[in-house]
Amino acid sequence: MVKIGNITLPDFPLLLAPMEDVSDPPFRAVCKANGADLMYTEFISSEGLIRAAAKSRQKLDVFDYERPIGIQIFGSDIESMRESAVISAAAGPDLIDINYGCPVKNVACRGAGAALLRDVPKMVQMTEAIVKATTLPVTVKTRLGWDESTKNVTEVAERLQDIGIQALSIHGRTRVQMYKGEADWRLIAEVKNNPRITIPIFGNGDIDTPQKALEYKNRFGVDGVMIGRAAIGYPWIFREIKHYLKTGEMLAPPILEERIENCKLHFTRSLEWKGDRQGIFEMRRHYANYFKGLPNFKPFRMRLVQTESPEEVYQILEEVAQSEALMLAE
Known part of the structure; x- marks a missing residue:
């Protein structure tokens, strides 16, 4: 200790x-x-x-x-x-x-x-x-x-x-x-x-x-x-x-579901601590990092950084979760 x-x-x-x-x-x-x-x-x-x-x-x-x-x-x-x-x-x-x-x-x-x-x-x-x-x-x-x-x-x-x-x-x-x-x-x-x-x-x-x-x-x-x-x-x-x-063994990298789960947690805490407007705005710089390396993520990111609605952010993240293109990209 x-x-x-x-x-x-x-x-x-x-x-x-x-x-x-x-x-x-x-x-x-x-x-x-x-x-x-x-x-x-x-x-x-x-x-x-x-x-x-x-x-x-x-x-x-x-x-x-x-x-x-x-x-x-x-x-x-x-x-x-x-x-x-x-x-x-x-x-x-x-x-x-x-x-x-x-x-x-x-x-x-x-x-x-x-x-x-x-x-x-x-x-x-x-x-x-x-x-x-x-x-x-x-x-x-x-x-x-x-x-x-x-x-x-x-x-x-x-x-x-x-x-x-x-x-x-x-x-x-x-x-x-x-x-x-x-x-x-x-x-x-x-x-x-x-x-x-x-x-x-x-x-x-x-x-x-x-x-x-x-x-x-x-x-x-x-x-x-x-x-x-x-x-x-x-x-x-x-x-x-x-x-x-x-x-002594490497863990497998996070699967898509875990990326979304952590991104949602971050976003939810951001709304709670900063309020909707600031929380949405400041979260925009994080999306690319959470989904780095997924070549088919760009269209989703463009929508995430443009929306001003918390509900829409959650909805887009749900669409990411259902995206076969992203699952295949992993």
């Missing part, structure tokens, strides 16, 4: 990475149904929370079926981050996660996310303020460093552990790399194998097959893996990895 404070996870847990505009409650619902062990909200602006901005406050929504669930916050001001941790804790998550890894320009260039990798003393001060502000476990997600010449994650891990974080997730790229090139897990392994480190270390970056999950588990010795982009439109990645780790 893996422990994060008072949270108990199974051996080698699979974590769903927090992804902006992706890992909302509807998306998390399908990932949880397919075996994700620990999930996080989209990252939430500390300034937005303090100003009670509607979009930021809505991201605090967590549900019992998601547990254990962490709320992830980001920001550049220590007092604002401390306050936002208090606000987040009141929403009832199982842990608070701090984003020190986001590489995008409008975050990092404002001194938040991965920018803190260039100011480790401030990162330590900010983390300590958050740890002291809540009784919940505090965890961190970060990167190897800002660029090739400043890969300082080993120092970051030691110093953050010393002031009380309970787990660390490391993306195997620098900020400058963004999401390009191959993730380098050797430094992640170095952190994990550091005798000073006693907290769980989770690796993130490029895990997109069960075989790779097992290979990285054995090669780098991490306590678990965090999966991001590979889960978009393919929540079955979690169950496939678990099955492969347990049996």
Whole structure:
């Protein structure tokens, strides 16, 4: 078992990475149904929370079926981050996660996310303020460093552990790399194998097959893996990895019925959480992913992205289920 404070996870847990505009409650619902062990909200602006901005406050929504669930916050001001941790804790998550890894320009260039990798003393001060502000476990997600010449994650891990974080997730790229090139897990392994480190270390970056999950588990010795982009439109990645780790055998890919079932679950949760208009609109970007690889799906997708009626979406999905052309395509 893996422990994060008072949270108990199974051996080698699979974590769903927090992804902006992706890992909302509807998306998390399908990932949880397919075996994700620990999930996080989209990252939430500390300034937005303090100003009670509607979009930021809505991201605090967590549900019992998601547990254990962490709320992830980001920001550049220590007092604002401390306050936002208090606000987040009141929403009832199982842990608070701090984003020190986001590489995008409008975050990092404002001194938040991965920018803190260039100011480790401030990162330590900010983390300590958050740890002291809540009784919940505090965890961190970060990167190897800002660029090739400043890969300082080993120092970051030691110093953050010393002031009380309970787990660390490391993306195997620098900020400058963004999401390009191959993730380098050797430094992640170095952190994990550091005798000073006693907290769980989770690796993130490029895990997109069960075989790779097992290979990285054995090669780098991490306590678990965090999966991001590979889960978009393919929540079955979690169950496939678990099955492969347990049996050494690959599960068959999801049949058409399962694709439809998960798409419906995602859509239903989307309507419940966002309302009909927004729920229909935001679901449109997911259809192609759920039915990826089915050459005869395009006419159905065109109709799905044009309709504004929930009833019609369900009706089209029923037609997909009855389509002999799609069944043959599988």
